[in-house]
Ligand SMILES: *[C@@H]1O[C@H](CO)[C@@H](O)[C@H](O)[C@H]1NC(C)=O
Ligand SMILES: *[C@@H]1O[C@H](CO)[C@@H](O)[C@H](O)[C@H]1NC(C)=O
Ligand SMILES: *[C@@H]1O[C@H](CO)[C@@H](O)[C@H](O)[C@H]1NC(C)=O
Ligand SMILES: *[C@@H]1O[C@H](CO)[C@@H](O)[C@H](O)[C@H]1NC(C)=O
Ligand SMILES: *[C@@H]1O[C@H](CO)[C@@H](O)[C@H](O)[C@H]1NC(C)=O
Ligand SMILES: *[C@@H]1O[C@H](CO)[C@@H](O)[C@H](O)[C@H]1NC(C)=O
Ligand SMILES: *[C@@H]1O[C@H](CO)[C@@H](O)[C@H](O)[C@H]1NC(C)=O
Ligand SMILES: *[C@@H]1O[C@H](CO)[C@@H](O)[C@H](O)[C@H]1NC(C)=O
Ligand SMILES: *[C@@H]1O[C@H](CO)[C@@H](O)[C@H](O)[C@H]1NC(C)=O
């Protein structure tokens with residue numbers, strides 16, 4: 001070990017010497033390893049493994065042994081362009097758990113210790129930008145960051161060295177080759193892609209704003225000695241993005257606290273963290289009782305709508321909708337949320353121009369997609385129209401943008417699921433086993449395929465279906481595994497039923513079931529259909545539109561006044577009748593004019609992706625099969641079915 005450290009020290013020294021190559025060393029030759037950064041005309045990224053120590057518990061099994069490791073990564077701007085908001089990927093691969101990293105934060109807001117065994121993205125904090133040597137006379141502190149990491153890693157018996165799989169720069173416009181590897185280090189030189197042109201229309205001092213599914217802007221709109229007023233704007237930019245009852249959290253990095261807030265509130269109103277913290281030391285005479293929140297990581301929620309006109313806490317445009325953020329396709333005015341907060345700073349940041357936006361942003365909602373947020377990036381100050389009515393604009397003192405993107409749910413991790421059925425097969429293919437996760441798997445099998453069901457079983461909660469499913473399996477001579485498959489555990493399920501298939505067209509019936517005990521207001525569903533899309537004609541008791549911005553996607557929402565999906569309720573006699581889900585149902589018609597070769601009986605009538613309130617639902621792994629004789633239904637029959645379904649749906653609403 002000491003030998004390696006010595007070697008490393010040597011490496012580091014030769015490194016530093018080279019970096020400050022503004023000085024003239026004449027004939028002095030740099031020692032090994034040959035520093036590739038010398039020839040790098042771009043961003044030089046390197047990773048260096050320093051040391052490791054066996055951790056407790058000491059075990060015989062070498063793959064299970066934990067080791068504490070130390071390593072560093074460096075990002076050096078050796079090019080002629082400033083690198084703003086640097087971002088790197090480190091491809092860890094040995095079940096690493098990162099315990100600390102100086103000079104950087106994990107991009108998706110994870111806290112230390114963070115499991116990073118599949119690799120992780122890091123961005124700069126506090127130094128997000130790397131200036132050029134030219135602009136700084138080679139000041140190493142401004143052109144380079146060194147990230148010192150400590151963590152735990154598993155396996156890799158000595159003398160093996162646990163290196164990451166790869167390392168690279170992630171900023172737009174840079175091209176990175178594969179890293180050059182040595183035993184305990186790797187490095188690469190990423191160069192600006194000459195073809196990449198930033199789409200800047202006017203010269204900007206900061207980075208241009210980024211596109212993403214959700215954009216959050218942190219604008220400092222008034223600055224004083226010791227405190228400032230910030231405004232947070234949340235914009236939903238994805239036609240299928242959505243949040244209900246959103247909670248936003250972040251982390252204060254410099255001991256700030258929230259004095260007051262308008263348009264939103266924090267869940268905890270507890271000022272003891274201030275009194276015992278840095279704030280209490282500095283603000284000796286301050287009365288902390290009116291303080292809104294002193295937590296390092298506040299949880300912020302939207303105000304309910306009855307506070308919208310409240311002079312003290314509301315009265316902001318776009319505020320106070322009880323946390324709902326709809327896609328622009330539904331209602332443009334409800335796709336934005338705004339709130340303001342008075343932030344108090346602590347020394348040494350009392351300077352009026354010292355701002356440090358909070359880091360590690362996270363936002364989530366109820367039965368909505370998962371958003372992963374990037375770090376706050378300094379952007380040109382936001383311009384606001386002056387409310388005087390004159391053609392004037394005011395600008396923010398400073399602005400940062402956080403971009404959050406939707407991540408597709410992983411297997412068994414959705415919040416909604418789909419069942420398939422068809423007129424040519426009397427068995428329903430139910431939602432996948434554990435589609436939305438399984439907590440208790442002692443009494444059921446989380447890996448078995450779900451049991452096929454008779455259609456009426458879809459109407460009862462999973463817990464009360466067993467008898468029906470078993471009887472059906474017996475009747476149809478299906479195998480019944482022991483233990484039985486687990487349920488889907490989804491809050492919402494959707495049944496897609498192929499209703500008919502005739503010469504000129506076909507129809508499908510879609511039913512939404514809500515198994516939660518709360519209702520969904522302004523619900524929406526979107527389906528992507530590979531083959532059927534172009535033949536879509538009409539949906540009878542929903543409001544359906546084709547979404548032009550997305551491929552092959554049809555968007556449904558409730559008609560005005562019918563936009564509630566009620567919650568699950570007690571059966572009429574709870575002793576005998578199981579609980580009843582909230583339901584919405586409609587029939588859709590499709591023509592075959594543009595798609596003459598569509599094979600409904602082979603599964604072409606089923607959607608390829610289904611979304612509920614933005615969350616992508618889990619789909620069955622196969623289709624109902626059957627013999628393909630076309631039904632002799634006609635449009636009259638379709639209309640009859642539609643009216644009946646509509647009447648039935650209305651019935652359920654009472
Ligand atoms: C050693 O530990 C690994 C990881 O915990 C485990 O997968 C493997 O089965 C263990 N091997 C033995 C021989 O116990
Ligand atoms: C890494 O990815 C695998 C497969 O996607 C997943 O099972 C595992 O939980 C991931 N590990 C971490 C630490 O994210
Ligand atoms: C606001 O949302 C909460 C749940 O977060 C709900 O209990 C309450 O009824 C809603 N209020 C209004 C006015 O919609
Ligand atoms: C259907 O939704 C669109 C877009 O939200 C809206 O413009 C239209 O008025 C709605 N139609 C009906 C009948 O509700
Ligand atoms: C406040 O900070 C700015 C920039 O950080 C600096 O230029 C200025 O001198 C500081 N002012 C005082 C009074 O410390
Ligand atoms: C928001 O936070 C509150 C308080 O921690 C919690 O009760 C609520 O369930 C959260 N809502 C969501 C959508 O996570
Ligand atoms: C979000 O997606 C946009 C475009 O799809 C991409 O440019 C941006 O880098 C992504 N941001 C994050 C934080 O993943
Ligand atoms: C839509 O499909 C076309 C052709 O299949 C493809 O070129 C385009 O990128 C797709 N657009 C989106 C938004 O997925
Ligand atoms: C539903 O039934 C449960 C017990 O079965 C009872 O505790 C509850 O009060 C009932 N809820 C309503 C709204 O009747």
Ligand SMILES: *[C@@H]1O[C@H](CO)[C@@H](O)[C@H](O)[C@H]1NC(C)=O
Nearest residue numbers: 463464574575576577578579
């Ligand atoms: C339905 O299942 C639940 C949970 O197992 C049980 O408590 C309830 O009594 C069942 N209802 C009926 C009518 O069997």
Ligand SMILES: *[C@@H]1O[C@H](CO)[C@@H](O)[C@H](O)[C@H]1NC(C)=O
Nearest residue numbers: 425426427623624625626627
């Ligand atoms: C119905 O579909 C299921 C699933 O594909 C299949 O196992 C079953 O044999 C089909 N039934 C008939 C009568 O074709």
